[in-house]
Amino acid sequence: MTIFSRIVAGEIPSYKVAEDENYYAFLDINPVAKGHTLVIPKREVNYLFELDEDEYLGLWAFARKVAKALEAAVPCKRIGVAVLGMEVPHCHIHLVPLNTEGDLNFAKQKLTLPAEEMQAIAAAIAAKM
Numbered sequence: 434m435t436i437f438s439r440i441v442a443g444e445i446p447s448y449k450v451a452e453d454e455n456y457y458a459f460l461d462i463n464p465v466a467k468g469h470t471l472v473i474p475k476r477e478v479n480y481l482f483e484l485d486e487d488e489y490l491g492l493w494a495f496a497r498k499v500a501k502a503l504e505a506a507v508p509c510k511r512i513g514v515a516v517l518g519m520e521v522p523h524c525h526i527h528l529v530p531l532n533t534e535g536d537l538n539f540a541k542q543k544l545t546l547p548a549e550e551m552q553a554i555a556a557a558i559a560a561k562m
């Protein structure tokens with residue numbers, strides 16, 4: 434079971450942003466920018482392009498809704514998108530509020546925000562869903 438499946442199952446806490454029957458969105462614990470959100474299929478599949486077509490398209494449709502809520506909740510110029518999967522073998526889309534192109538640099542020092550701030554950000558995004 435991946436760490437993300439354990440989050441979906443409620444065994445590990447997360448700063449949940451949104452969920453439906455098949456997909457789940459939550460804040461990245463070590464964000465590259467405030468509001469950095471991960472969008473995942475609940476079904477455990479390692480690689481984005483291994484998803485069957487319906488699930489793949491559904492994931493992007495769900496990510497689009499989350500991105501609009503994120504953009505409404507977190508001041509930024511636009512939402513950047515990345516798919517890496519170098520760390521966690523459960524496919525996920527990174528949604529990152531961008532003010533400069535450097536905000537999408539995953540090699541730089543990540544942020545560590547206080548739990549209260551993470552909670553407040555997640556709640557602000559969830560309120561725009």
Ligand code: AMP
Nearest residue numbers: 436447460461462463517518519520521
């Ligand atoms: P990657 O697989 O390369 O896309 O990176 C995995 C991402 O998941 C990183 O940005 C991590 O900070 C994030 N991450 C890992 N564990 C957790 C967790 N328990 N809750 C939220 N985000 C996580």
